[in-house]
Amino acid sequence: MTIEYEDRSQKGAGVDLDAPDEVEERLKAETSEGPQELVPLDRTDPRELAIETGGVLRVPESMVLDPDARDVSFGDGDTMILNLGPQHPSTHGVLRMMVELQGETVLRSKPVIGYLHTGMEKTGEALTYVQGATNVTRMDYLSPLPNELVYSLAVEKLLGVEIPPRATWIRMLMCELNRISSHVTWAATNGLDLAATTMMIFGFRERDLVLQFFEKTTGLRMNHNYIRPGGVAAELPDGWEDDVEVIVDTVGARLNDYDELITGQPIFRERTEGVGVIPPDLLVALSATGPLLRASGVPWDLRRSMPYLAYDEVDFDVIVGTVGDTFDRYAVRLNEIRESIKIIRQILEKMPAGDYRAQDKKVTPPPRARIDESMEALIHHFKLFTSGIEPPAGETYVAVESPRGELGCYLVSDGTNRPMRMHIRAPSFVNLQSVPAMLRGGLIADMIAILSSVDPVLGEVDR
Amino acid sequence: MTADRSFAAAPRALPHDEIDELVGVPYQNSLGDDVYFPSRDGYVEICEALKRAGFATCRDLCGVDYLTNPGRALPDGVTPQRFEVVVVLLSHQRARQVRLRVMVPEDDPVVGTLFSVFPGTENMEREAYDMFGIRFDGHPDPTRILMPEEWEGHPLRRDYGMGRVPVQFKEAPGPR
Secondary structure, X not given: OOOOOOOOOOOOOOOOOOOHHHXXXXXXXXXXXXXXXXXOHHHOOHHHHHHHOOOOOOOOHXXXXXXXXXXXXXXXXXXXXXXXXXXXXXXXXXXXXXXXXXXXXXXXXXXXXXXXXXXXXXXXHHOOXXXXXXXXXXXXXXXXXXXXXXXXXXXXXXXXOOOOHHHHHHHHHHHHHHHHHHHHHHHHHHHHHOOOHHHHHHHHHHHHHHHHHHHHHHOOOOOOOOEEOOEEOOOOOOOHHHHHHHHHHHHHHHHHHHHHHHHOOHHHHHHHOOOOOOOHHHHHHOOOOOHHHHOOOOOOOHHHHOOOOXXXXXXXXXXXXXXXXXXXXXXXXHHHHHHHHHHHHHHHHHOOOXXXXXXXXXXXXXXXHHHHHOHHHHHHHHHHHHOOOOOOOEEEEEEEEEOOEEEEEEEEEOXXXXXXXXXXXXXXXXXXXXXXXXXXXXXXXXXXXXXHHHOOOHHHHHO | OOOOOOOOOOOOOOOOOHHHHHHOOOEEEEOOEEEEOOOOOOHHHHHHHHHHOOOOEEEEEEEXXXXXXXXXXXXXXXXXXXEEEEEEEEEOOOOEEEEEXXXXXXXXXXXXXXXXXXXXXXXXHHHHHHHHOOEEEOOOXXXXXXXXXXXXXXXXXXXXXXXXXXXXXXXXXXXX
């Protein structure tokens, strides 16, 4: 597409101030931002127009709907570009959507992201390996523990350290609890998007149960820095079995309330069934993972297919959907909470005794009491917190199943105490690519339900 | 700990039969992962061949800047360049991944796009362009994704001017 574009930058220079027409022209033309008068759209610079209208909208041209093929009359056939966000309450943060509409039908759409970009990958290069977990935990703020886990696993793989079994099982326990809290928060915000306000209150109530246990264990409700290279930061608190049992019993019983409130509710089903259907082969091509992929019937769960930690020693089912619509994505997440409860009950039975972190002086700090009596321990402690861990040069890619999908960490070490490159493969970032394919041909009113069903966390999308 | 551990000497992670033949480029076992080093020209074709062999998903694509670490351990026949594009492909049936590392020279940071093979690389390639200035030839929307459109420079390059923009964190000191 080439558009003849008139150079307007010289306009307004050297006008005769006495002529009223020229004054008007000059008032219109001369501002600090350049000429401001409205001109026809086809006179806009193609590059500028592309930015303004969302450029290449995310659906390939071959997949764009033919407006004439739909049995709706649209008047003169003009389409409209509508901007939603970045401050819209149903976009789960600062996601901006540009949608091309024909009447109420969505033709093409484009998620515009970057509003929360804080350069965390660059920050990761400036922090030592010991400090790094505090950085990555802030990416996906609804599930901070898998973030710390994937980073710690990558550092441990570069280092080649063995983790004691108890540390592994504590990590599993915390990550599964985090999956519960993340999924109930999703159910809460999804309910809010679909005007089920009670669901919002219920979801946050259950989330708080889990967060209270996190606070007791790690000291913080979010951004824990609990899972660290070499193990975990602290032993589980006394009586943790009782706390966890109360959580899983309560959440398990309340899931039945969710079923009564939401699952069978005609309004909810009307708004979600058959909405945003996406076939599995398209999702695989678009690199989608997590509940989004499983809802379309692909039984791909890293905990099962490429086990890490000790997931091969616990028994659980991979939940898959059949249709791949918004309702399936809801049902998959709800049942994944039940599977997480199943896993946690097994962890309660099988939790091994032992150390909660590797006793490797180069990786983990010595116990506090040792520092008072041993010069060597003091030196190790000092060295660890001043210069830190130095993994041998190399590169690795490690992935775990976060509540949103595959969370990967590509870590490159050059032999110093800071990573040379720390890249996080964020599931929300990748899953967002499927949104345009799901919105295509649907109604604008369904857009909120579809967006919510993908469960993007913008802290992770933008990093 | 030393920085000169050689990964090429380690035994191979998996029996390498058809994938090795299929790819036919220098191989390295990096801590148990299979890593191949395709050339810049042959990289898209190799990805197409791997897709036909069942690697239907691109897990991850990112750029790396080796400006400060040019002498890294590479297998024979691979000339180190400043940039690398690292692609991780996944086969669901085999539950197996392969990693491809493509050398991208500093003076001509262009590689072919994987968009036509794996549409899921669209965001990832835009991110790699945004962060490193590596251009993906044939990408349908080669624009910035995380940084503002008018941003200058590529922030994840190692020589990017950190602290270029002065930021004042505290109240300015008074006249006294």
